């Protein structure tokens with residue numbers, strides 16, 4: 001019997017929560033046992049492990065961007081925040097031979113990632129908060145080292161992204177920084193994270209955080225041609241911005257130039273179009289659900305009528321037999 005991935009995830013979350021309580025009480029051995037049980041449970045479900053359609057959210061367009069960018073800048077190392085189950089980390093290791101430093105704050109996910117990534121000698125996995133991890137990892141590199149940094153540790157109230165960016169651009173101008181779940185100002189078909197006022201991952205979020213000289217790149221591939229989860233991406237570069245200029249998969253400009261694009265009437269119309277498309281999807285969904293209900297009701301009425309006819313026939317044959 002196969003068990004639904006949701007049930008497995010719920011059970012693992014329960015064990016994980018219990019482990020954290022033991023951790024909080026200083027009972028680290030018991031906590032570790034429970035973290036391991038939770039991780040093993042999650043690892044037993046292929047569906048859970050294959051969430052979001054694969055590496056880099058299963059986005060083939062994004063995978064092509066990374067291959068191209070890494071080829072152009074030849075980074076000394078890749079740094080990643082938000083390892084999760086290590087699916088994207090594994091893909092990095094399959095496409096890059098240099099050191100890959102990655103961090104995950106949840107012990108349960110880190111254990112799952114460790115199991116998945118154990119055969120790669122070039123992966124250095126940390127269980128840590130991304131800010132602390134980045135500070136240490138950046139300190140291990142010279143300011144002249146080209147680095148490729150993938151920031152994906154945002155999915156809760158506490159979003160470390162601004163601090164991550166400040167840490168990176170303070171001393172490492174040769175970094176190329178890719179941010180997952182970021183609004184693409186020319187294509188709202190790409191999804192992005194919005195955690196409320198001041199916490200939407202869009203151009204405004206970067207104001208005063210990245211250097212004025214930074215070039216900001218977005219994918220040129222239309223979202224309708226992207227595969228997988230179709231999440232937005234933004235790539236930031238300062239000193240190495242010129243290296244990315246020839247990349248046909250990316251379109252780059254400075255912050256103020258992108259702001260002009262975003263504030264143009266065309267962008268407004270684009271947003272209206274997107275909202276209408278979303279509304280249409282909802283209405284179509286509601287219409288299909290109603291049609292389904294009508295279809296079921298029609299079947300019920302037909303069954304009822306057939307039964308009534310059958311009863312009528314039986315009653316008249318009964319009456320006949322009573323008269324004879």
Ligand SMILES: C[S@@+](CC[C@H](N)C(=O)[O-])C[C@H]1O[C@@H](n2cnc3c(N)ncnc32)[C@H](O)[C@@H]1O
Nearest residue numbers: 082083084087088104105106129130152153160
């Ligand atoms: C969206 S998932 C990352 C997905 C992963 N990069 C992939 O492609 O499969 C976000 C992960 O970041 C982790 N996370 C959230 N905040 C963090 C923080 N401050 N430091 C480190 N990891 C964090 C979460 O526990 C979660 O596993």
